[in-house]
Every structure is written in C-alpha cells, then in structure tokens.
Amino acid sequence: MPPKLVIFDCDGVLVDSETVANRVLVANLARHGLAITIEDAERNFVGGTLQTAFEDLKAMGADLPDSWGMDYRTELHGKLREGVEPIPGVIAVLDRLDALGVPYCVASNGSDEKMAITLGQTGLWERFEGRRFSAKTVGVAKPDPGLFLAAAKGMGVAPADCVVVEDSASGATAARRAEMPCLGYVPKGDGGALLAQGARLFTDMALLPDLLGFADA
Structure with a gap:
C-alpha cells in the first residue's frame, strides 16, 4: 500500500x-x-x-x-555556500507527490543552519516550510529512531504509514528501529550497509514513485 x-x-x-x-x-x-x-x-x-x-x-x-x-x-x-545542486530527478519526484497529494518532509542529522544553506540554494527550503526536522531541533539523531518518529508525529501520520528515503546505514538503521520501511538511494550501486539494515535499494530517483507504489497513479 x-x-x-x-x-x-x-x-x-x-x-x-x-x-x-x-x-x-x-x-x-x-x-x-x-x-x-x-x-x-x-x-x-x-x-x-x-x-x-x-x-x-x-x-x-x-x-x-x-x-x-x-x-x-x-x-x-x-x-x-559556493554551490550545491539538487539530486538528479528529485524535483520531479516531489512534483509527482504534490500532484498526488502525498505529504512529505525532511528529517536530517544536519542542523537547520546547514539545511538553510543547502536547501536554500535549490528552492527546496521554502518547499519544505513547516516540514523540516533536524536532529539539533528534535534533540535526537540517527541511528536513534526518535528523529523519524518525531517527524511522523509532527506530520500527524502513524509510523506504520510512513516510508523513509535514505542514503546512509545510519539512516536505514533509524528507519528499521522506527519500524518504517526504508528505500535506500545508492546511485553508485554500493549499498551493502543499507541492505543489511533492511533497506530496499534503488539507483535512480526516477524509480522512486514506482517503488512508493504510485506506478499507476
């Protein structure tokens, strides 16, 4: 589902x-x-x-x-601050989720200051307004599940109804401990550490909507 x-x-x-x-x-x-x-x-x-x-x-x-x-x-x-780019294909994914009316948020071990720098250069800072959860603000960091659980609570969604998109073993561990399915983004194809934590791996953001179950939506 x-x-x-x-x-x-x-x-x-x-x-x-x-x-x-x-x-x-x-x-x-x-x-x-x-x-x-x-x-x-x-x-x-x-x-x-x-x-x-x-x-x-x-x-x-x-x-x-x-x-x-x-x-x-x-x-x-x-x-x-010298420049970062959005991950290839992720803007299209967010556009698809918006069109489907599917809520999303960001939960990061990075500080709000760091997210303001990186997301701010790509237009994503405003896009995630009210939907940003940082370890510094929440007070707990991955691999502890508390950050993801706080994000789910803040968005008013039960943990069982969430899916996490991660690129690190630490994040995949936090998702497993929060009992949330995890999709592991590994563009270089080397995701053994995420796989060991139960993540389902994918290499291209264009595949994400299908993996989330929106292939026919």
Whole structure:
C-alpha cells in the first residue's frame, strides 16, 4: 500500500552535498595528521554526527583540538555556500507527490543552519516550510529512531504509514528501529550497509514513485 507520508533524508537524497562534505573532511584531516580517502569518508562517516565522528577520528589517530567540530562545521558551510545542486530527478519526484497529494518532509542529522544553506540554494527550503526536522531541533539523531518518529508525529501520520528515503546505514538503521520501511538511494550501486539494515535499494530517483507504489497513479 502506498505511504501516507514520505520522509526524506537531506544530504545525499535531496541535495548533492555529501560529495562536498567528504572532500572537505579528507582535506581537513590531512592537516590534522590523518590520511583517509574519499571512499573511507563515504563508508565511515556519511549519515553520522560530528560528535561521533570526532570520537572515532581521535581513536584513529587524528590530532584534533576540542574545537574541531565547530571549526569543521564553519569550513564545511563555507564550501557549501559556493554551490550545491539538487539530486538528479528529485524535483520531479516531489512534483509527482504534490500532484498526488502525498505529504512529505525532511528529517536530517544536519542542523537547520546547514539545511538553510543547502536547501536554500535549490528552492527546496521554502518547499519544505513547516516540514523540516533536524536532529539539533528534535534533540535526537540517527541511528536513534526518535528523529523519524518525531517527524511522523509532527506530520500527524502513524509510523506504520510512513516510508523513509535514505542514503546512509545510519539512516536505514533509524528507519528499521522506527519500524518504517526504508528505500535506500545508492546511485553508485554500493549499498551493502543499507541492505543489511533492511533497506530496499534503488539507483535512480526516477524509480522512486514506482517503488512508493504510485506506478499507476
């Protein structure tokens, strides 16, 4: 049965900001004595929180000051302001949902400030007015299910009637714990970590309406 609410992640699902974030992280860590690749960043830190990343990176040998999280956030936001694009095909998906009268929202581990930068460049900030849920505002972050549960409650929809669209294992874990089906967007085709959390994988946003059950609508 089609969902009564579609909950989108932000980075990597609505906007192509993960590429920028991973490049900034790799360059930043090189200055702090830790060499990692873009692939390492994608595998280990996409969908996580800065606090968790800070602790993990220290354990990996990075020489990070206590102010690292704030410093990195400032650096990242500066780069994001230089330009990000919506994920290919996602605007058409939102248009389709609007035409069908299907509600949707965004639930992100990123802050409202970060979403204002990324969504604001693409016209999506206004489109999600009143339908934005951030870990900072809600007070809980993925992989805890609380963020998705808060989004469902805020939109007046039962968790069982929601579908989550995610690109990270952290997000897929949160969806599983919230007992919400998860569609895992993996444009590069490497979604083993999401699959392990029960996500149904897809590689092209054009496929999403069909996967949501709106093929004939």
